[in-house]
Amino acid sequence: xxxxxxxxxxxxxxxxxxxxxxxxxxxxxxxxxxxxxxxxxxxxxxxxxxxxxxxxxxxxxxxxxxxxxxxxxxxxxxxxxxxxxxxxxxxxxxxxxxxxxxxxxxxxxxxxxxxxxxxxxxxxxxxxxxxxxxxxxxxxxxxxxxxxxxxxxxxxxxxxxxxxxxxxxxxxxxxxxxxxxxxxxxxxxxxxxxxxxxxxxxxxxxxxxxxxxxxxxxxxxxxxxxxxxxxxx
Amino acid sequence: xxxxxxxxxxxxxxxxxxxxxxxxxxxxxxxxxxxxxxxxxxxxxxxxxxxxxxxxxxxxxxxxxxxxxxxxxxxxxxxxxxxxxxxxxxxxxxxxxxxxxxxxxxxxxxxxxxxxxxxxxxxxxxxxxxxxxxxxxxxxxxxxxxxxxxxxxxxxxxxxxxxxxxxxxxxxxxxxxxxxxxxxxxxxxxxxxxxxxxxxxxxxxxxxxxxxxxxxxxxxxxxxxxxxxxxxx
DNA sequence: CAGTGGTCTAGACCACCCA
DNA sequence: GGGTGGTCTAGACCACTGT
Numbered sequence: 001x002x003x004x005x006x007x008x009x010x011x012x013x014x015x016x017x018x019x020x021x022x023x024x025x026x027x028x029x030x031x032x033x034x035x036x037x038x039x040x041x042x043x044x045x046x047x048x049x050x051x052x053x054x055x056x057x058x059x060x061x062x063x064x065x066x067x068x069x070x071x072x073x074x075x076x077x078x079x080x081x082x083x084x085x086x087x088x089x090x091x092x093x094x095x096x097x098x099x100x101x102x103x104x105x106x107x108x109x110x111x112x113x114x115x116x117x118x119x120x121x122x123x124x125x126x127x128x129x130x131x132x133x134x135x136x137x138x139x140x141x142x143x144x145x146x147x148x149x150x151x152x153x154x155x156x157x158x159x160x161x162x163x164x165x166x167x168x169x170x171x172x173x174x175x176x177x178x179x180x181x182x183x184x185x186x187x188x189x190x191x192x193x194x195x196x197x198x199x200x201x202x203x204x205x206x207x208x209x210x211x212x213x214x215x216x217x218x219x220x221x222x223x224x225x226x227x228x229x230x231x232x233x
Numbered sequence: 234x235x236x237x238x239x240x241x242x243x244x245x246x247x248x249x250x251x252x253x254x255x256x257x258x259x260x261x262x263x264x265x266x267x268x269x270x271x272x273x274x275x276x277x278x279x280x281x282x283x284x285x286x287x288x289x290x291x292x293x294x295x296x297x298x299x300x301x302x303x304x305x306x307x308x309x310x311x312x313x314x315x316x317x318x319x320x321x322x323x324x325x326x327x328x329x330x331x332x333x334x335x336x337x338x339x340x341x342x343x344x345x346x347x348x349x350x351x352x353x354x355x356x357x358x359x360x361x362x363x364x365x366x367x368x369x370x371x372x373x374x375x376x377x378x379x380x381x382x383x384x385x386x387x388x389x390x391x392x393x394x395x396x397x398x399x400x401x402x403x404x405x406x407x408x409x410x411x412x413x414x415x416x417x418x419x420x421x422x423x424x425x426x427x428x429x430x431x432x433x434x435x436x437x438x439x440x441x442x443x444x445x446x447x448x449x450x451x452x453x454x455x456x457x458x459x460x461x462x463x464x465x466x
Numbered sequence: 467c468a469g470t471g472g473t474c475t476a477g478a479c480c481a482c483c484c485a
Numbered sequence: 486g487g488g489t490g491g492t493c494t495a496g497a498c499c500a501c502t503g504t
Binding site for chain 1: 256281282284285287290291292295298301342345402403405409411429431438442454455457458459460461462465466
Binding site for chain 1: 491492493494495496500501502503
């Protein structure tokens with residue numbers, strides 16, 4: 001692993017284990033550089049991730065301080081399952097569709113591929129702690145996700161991607177809006193027709209710039225909760 | 234202004250004006266460094282912001298490319314008014330409350346101040362293009378926002394902060410969930426009692442690490458739209 | 467004024483992609 | 486193997502804070 005990530009993990013651990021306490025001042029850059037045997041810039045890089053995580057505030061002229069984050073970080077760069085497990089919940093999936101189809105105009109644009117390229121089209125209902133909670137409509141290029149089977153979709157596609165294929169997820173763009181449940185959604189999520197759902201549209205990028213997922217998830221409003229942290233760069 | 238921000242603005246302009254087109258490869262770091270008379274690291278910093286903006290993908294081994302973002306970027310680091318204006322909409326405000334009160338336990342914790350510190354408590358209904366759209370419940374420390382008047386709240390508090398006080402907004406943490414409208418919300422937003430609203434809870438930080446706002450906004454579901462871009466650092 | 471973080475440079479070395 | 490980005494160093498200088 002890269003040096004600054006190791007340092008990041010170490011300092012994060014110290015904060016989570018209260019070795020560095022709330023509002024406490026961290027050692028300055030030079031001291032940390034000495035401790036971790038690296039340059040101050042590398043320390044800065046590590047601390048910048050903690051800032052992005054919302055765990056640290058850096059004050060020019062006075063120092064870096066531990067900050068209390070609002071949230072318990074549900075990351076949209078992990079799969080539904082990983083997030084649920086982190087909160088100690090059980091997830092099962094109910095496949096409504098698992099097909100390989102050629103990309104139409106709209107999908108090709110979203111996945112930045114050519115029309116006609118082969119695409120997995122997967123529709124799953126995710127059941128979290130026995131409650132149908134999300135219906136996910138997912139498109140993924142076959143040439144990137146080669147070897148994906150219906151068995152993987154029963155478990156976690158994200159684990160297949162990162163553990164089997166050794167691909168690295170880099171970033172995503174997402175949009176949240178509120179929509180009305182159609183008949184299929186109403187049936188599968190066990191809500192009234194036209195009841196409101198939270199729609200999350202997402203495009204997910206790999207490390208190498210390729211797009212591996214375009215998806216639209218619709219969540220029941222009772223269970224949906226999203227938290228994040230912005231930093232103006 | 235800082236060098237890397239200038240470079241960022243310049244390159245962003247080129248992308249928006251299609252001088253660099255969709256999927257086109259940007260010049261490499263060394264060339265850009267020559268053009269802008271700076272080191273490659275400074276170029277990297279500028280491009281990293283474009284990556285965070287979702288306008289650029291950098292591919293190790295092949296180059297940096299212009300990417301089409303999903304969204305039209307509604308930033309939660311700007312105020313309601315600035316965002317509305319960017320989309321060509323009219324905003325007016327209806328003040329339900331403008332008080333100075335001592336911070337109770339909960340507010341003091343959110344604002345990271347002491348119990349009893351004086352706090353502006355402001356409740357406003359924002360009317361966008363003649364439609365009551367958001368009800369905002371805002372708490373701000375008096376010692377930071379000194380001189381804030383009810384006139385400012387009719388317009389844009391954010392503009393007062395950045396233009397008058399010359400403070401710089403740095404980051405925020407936010408949480409989104411769905412709640413049911415109470416009587417006050419129902420009346421002011423003109424929706425049925427218990428109808429669903431999008432609740433956005435936010436803590437906003439200044440450049441110097443101080444918190445200047447804790448707020449809970451409730452949006453009508455028809456109009457709420459949120460988009461963002463994540464990068465795993 | 468001393469302490470601390472932010473920006474910037476010049477250069478080294480490595481990892482990855484593609485022809 | 487040549488092109489390109491990512492990480493890292495050592496050191497300079499500037500901006501802001503608090504005493």
